[in-house]
Amino acid sequence: MYVSVFFVYLRSDTNLLNKISMASNHVVIMAGGIGSRFWPMSTAETPKQFIDVLGCGKSLLQLTVDRFSGICPIENVWVVTSEKYAGIVKQQLPMIPEENILKEPCRRNTAPCIAYAAWKIKKKDPGANMVVTPSDHFVADVAEFRRVITSSLSFVSGSDAILTLGIKPTRPDTGYGYIEAVLGSLSLSNKEVFRVDSFKEKPSLDIAQAYIAKNNFYWNSGIFIWSVSTIVNAFRVYQSPIASVFESLMPYFNTPQEQEAVNEKFPDCRNISVDYAIMERADEIFVFPADFGWSDLGTWVSLHSNMPHDVNGNVALGADIRFAESHNCVVDTRNMKKVVIIGVDNCIVSENDGNLLVCRMSDENRVKEFSDEK
DSSP: OHHHHHHHHHHHHHHHHHHHHHHTEEEEEEOOOOOGGGTTTSOSSSOGGGSOTTSSSSOHHHHHHHHTTTTSOGGGEEEEEEGGGHHHHHHHOTTSOGGGEEEESSOOOHHHHHHHHHHHHHHHOTTOEEEEEESSOEESOHHHHHHHHHHHHHHHTTSOOEEEEEEOOSSOOSSSOEEEEEEEEEOSSOTTOEEEEEEEOSOOHHHHHHHHHSSSEEEEEEEEEEEHHHHHHHHHHHOHHHHHHHHHHGGGTTSTTHHHHHHHHGGGSOOOOHIIIIITTOSSEEEEEEOSOEEOOOSHHHHHHHSOOOTTSOEEESSSEEEESOBSOEEEOTTSSOEEEESOBSEEEEEETTEEEEEEGGGGGGHHHHHOOO
16 A cells, blocks of 8 residues: 555656656747748748648648747747738737747848847846747657657757757758768767767758768757756857846736837847857757658758658648649649649749749749749
8 A cells, every 4th residue: 555655646746747847848849941942832911830831731830839839838938020910920829929920020040030039038047948940841740849849859958058959961952051970979868969070051952962861960950958047158259249138028928018128229239140159169069860750841852851741752732722733742722723834844833822833843942033022
């Protein structure tokens, strides 16, 4: 009887510890980009993160929030976005407290975006741990993603470590930055984590092939994990002007004057990515190589690669799309009654709001020239 009682209490204590741990986790979703590469599906008024790109009934932003179910309570989910998109965020994520939608008055890249969220969380929960993620990524294996995130949060908790997720590459892709890991420098607290040797810019094809030939290069996912105190201190050391902006805003956070103060001070921040601002300067930088079916869905080609195909490699997003003698096309015509594609290979066809795109896959990088999206 006593043994049974002991196990009941042990189980109860473990559940309590899990709840306490989860309550200290915060997720910051960066959702301010304009997504012009997916024109005409996405526009400056409705960027791709707010669109059901995959045809599954949910936007990429909503899918991002879903992936973190069980990682943190919903009141610890934060979205940093442009003022002009705040209404869309509120509409798509009505369960998130309105004060967790952080509105940037202007675009200043990822470092000020992350700093804004970090100082806000610091005021609410100084002992918090924090995951930062883009809003428009695709993850095929959500269970593995959650395992990696949970393990990562455990790794950074109570330490000075700055951790990024590296994606095990499947091809020599020139569209991603790369992380070079020191595989001989294994973390003692987590056998899946390694020190970072260097960050590499998006490479040429021959350099990307050289990276793939080695086993210590990973795609840079742009997903970061750290404690709030660690990232705040990193900004103080490596980007003191940005830190000063948010230190000055601390008295205004969670007051009626917050947005006015942010609108005044935020433009003073340097326009810089967190990679340049922090990741390439700090010492305690680690990478967690992961494999959960990831893509940043940055191009029509990447969308084509991650969607179900017919036997000829065609992807159809629409009510009635018919192919004949056509191969490896992606067709997004959800507002049209019927579309017929005959004798076409390796093409993109997309219609939205009276705008029509037809181009070769190889020419998709030219779409921005004609989209009028800035």
